[in-house]
Amino acid sequence: MELWFSELHTQNVKFSIKVDRHIVSQKSEFQKIDIFDTPEFGKVLVLDGYLMLTERDEFIYHEMVSHVPLAVNPNIKKVLVIGGGDGGTVNQLVKYKNIETIHMVEIDKLVVDLCREHMPFVAGNLNNERVSLFYEDGLKFVRQTKDKYDLIIVDSTDPFGPGEGLFTKEFYGNCYKALADDGIFVNQHESIFYAEYATAMKNAHSKIKSFFPVALCYQAHIPTYPSGHWLFGFASKKFEPCKDIQPAEWQNFGIKTKYYNPTLHLGAFALPQYVRDALRS
Numbered sequence: 001m002e003l004w005f006s007e008l009h010t011q012n013v014k015f016s017i018k019v020d021r022h023i024v025s026q027k028s029e030f031q032k033i034d035i036f037d038t039p040e041f042g043k044v045l046v047l048d049g050y051l052m053l054t055e056r057d058e059f060i061y062h063e064m065v066s067h068v069p070l071a072v073n074p075n076i077k078k079v080l081v082i083g084g085g086d087g088g089t090v091n092q093l094v095k096y097k098n099i100e101t102i103h104m105v106e107i108d109k110l111v112v113d114l115c116r117e118h119m120p121f122v123a124g125n126l127n128n129e130r131v132s133l134f135y136e137d138g139l140k141f142v143r144q145t146k147d148k149y150d151l152i153i154v155d156s157t158d159p160f161g162p163g164e165g166l167f168t169k170e171f172y173g174n175c176y177k178a179l180a181d182d183g184i185f186v187n188q189h190e191s192i193f194y195a196e197y198a199t200a201m202k203n204a205h206s207k208i209k210s211f212f213p214v215a216l217c218y219q220a221h222i223p224t225y226p227s228g229h230w231l232f233g234f235a236s237k238k239f240e241p242c243k244d245i246q247p248a249e250w251q252n253f254g255i256k257t258k259y260y261n262p263t264l265h266l267g268a269f270a271l272p273q274y275v276r277d278a279l280r281s
């Protein structure tokens with residue numbers, strides 16, 4: 001008997017992955033957490049029925065949320081990651097020896113515990129001595145933090161359930177306040193091809209733009225995400241991501257990547273016309 005994991009990308013589009021083994025299924029106070037082992041994508045993390053990451057293509061997302069801001073400001077020292085419970089973003093950030101402090105605020109400790117146990121390929125660096133984990137709501141954390149960060153990465157679920165508060169004006173405004181004068185804000189910015197995701201993307205973009213003088217989107221091809229075309233937000237008080245990129249300084253880090261490079265960085269901000277029109281509307 002064949003076993004498949006299916007995710008509804010819309011009411012009319014289903015994305016299915018063949019499953020070898022359903023490794024774990026647990027419910028936390030926030031969400032249902034499933035981890036599968038699959039022949040095509042390796043281990044797969046699913047929260048409330050939504051695919052979060054796969055062993056085979058997680059590098060795309062995690063390289064793009066990390067290397068884009070670090071190539072613009074190689075002097076980043078203090079980073080706040082909101083969400084990111086699988087550890088994939090931290091896994092990229094620890095490659096930068098100049099980063100001194102990483103605070104990761106994840107609402108659901110069970111996600112971290114299960115990823116540490118079953119997905120060491122992303123969660124393996126959460127014990128790094130520069131990383132501090134805070135198991136709380138990112139919305140509340142930024143409301144009260146007195147810290148100033150050089151970079152905030154919002155590596156969240158979609159704008160419903162526990163993630164809903166991470167797409168609000170209050171949250172973006174408090175992130176703006178928690179950033180240093182040359183701070184950079186990067187977020188998981190949904191997608192545009194399917195209406196439901198497009199609405200979330202446009203709402204988030206207009207709120208971010210109301211705080212940050214620079215507020216742009218960039219793209220990546222992520223095979224297991226709805227439509228395969230995924231967007232990220234880049235907002236900053238000072239830096240323009242294509243004008244201010246420092247490719248030579250970034251190359252000097254000597255970080256081996258599978259997806260990101262400084263040429264692709266520029267292309268990632270060259271959005272299709274229908275995306276540009278949607279962001280302007």
Ligand code: SAM
Pocket residue numbers: 030052053058061062082083084085086088089105106107108111136137138139155156157161162163164165166188
């Ligand atoms: N990094 C993965 C990817 O490739 O897209 C997915 C993101 S990660 C699994 C999303 C995390 O955001 C989850 O672990 C979820 O528990 C966390 N999260 C959702 N709402 C949150 C909130 N309000 N505060 C902190 N973390 C939150």
